[in-house]
Amino acid sequence: MIFYFSGTGNSRWAARRLAELTGDTAIDLARLDKAPDCSGETRIGLVFPVYAWGLPEPVETFARTLPRTGAFTFAVATCGSEAGHALKKLDRLFPLRSSYSLVMPNNYILGADLDDEATARAKIDAAEKELAVIAREVAAAQPVCRVREGSLAALKSSVVHYGFNRFARSTKAFYATNACTGCGRCAKDCPAGTIRLENGRPVWGDKCYQCLRCLHSCPVQAIQYGKGTETKGRYTIEQYRPL
Ligand SMILES: Cc1cc2nc3c(=O)[nH]c(=O)nc-3n(C[C@H](O)[C@H](O)[C@H](O)COP(=O)(O)O)c2cc1C
Ligand code: SF4
Ligand code: SF4
Incomplete structure (x- = not known):
């Protein structure tokens, strides 16, 4: 089962591609009205966008409700450029066997700019190739950590992420x-x-x-x-x- 949260579709697209490639199901976690039944699942995945080098609030809340079973657990954080310690934070709430960041077009236009069309296209093409690799690794239950954290990740994921939640929303x-x-x-x-x-x-x-x-x-x-x-x-x- 692959749960996703998505604002502008990058994470939904990535979750659905992964589900197609691994024979799994992608579910929008924002539409769930109760904790999902994950009994019998051999894999539990989460796909979501990075917000200010951290987790979107609904992902954080949802991760706390997920059962700790023997399933293979993985997460893919889509981001414009770098994920900071978002996946490390998630791992503390819901222990992960595999963690990935996936660079995709930036959608944050409050103070930053969109990628131009050629850059956006190139990012999506590269993401599609990377998803095929991730799908093979996930299907083989191979533990992997391939995360682009970027510079000053600890600082950004703590101080800046706190400021985002407190003042920017x-x-x-x-x-x-x-x-x-x-x-x-x-x-x-x-x-x-x-x-x-x-x-x-x-x-x-x-x-x-x-x-x-x-x-x-x-x-x-x-x-x-x-x-x-x-x-x-x-x-x-x-x-x-x-x-
Ligand atoms: C509030 C907000 C904060 C963001 N913060 C980051 C960030 O810290 N690092 C980054 O690389 N991208 C950041 N982005 C860009 C998104 O993570 C990226 O575009 C993501 O793929 C969007 O996914 P979605 O289309 O599934 O919503 C941010 C976007 C938003 C809306
Ligand atoms: S109001 Fe906030 S949560 Fe709702 S769609 Fe707009 S940005 Fe997203
Ligand atoms: S703001 Fe846009 S999406 Fe919302 S009601 Fe008006 S036209 Fe429709």
């Missing part, structure tokens, strides 16, 4: 421009269930994982986060790998 800067058509997609798809439509416009509650799905997936690019995103492009995996 506010929804106050989200708004929809007049381009909004009131289609409701942002409200339907938010994994935190925090967006509701009022008078045909999205309104954000407090809870937010900062997955950026709403920002990137609005069909008319109406959603902004402060002023900084107005000039930025948008990214979802479907631009490169249709579902």
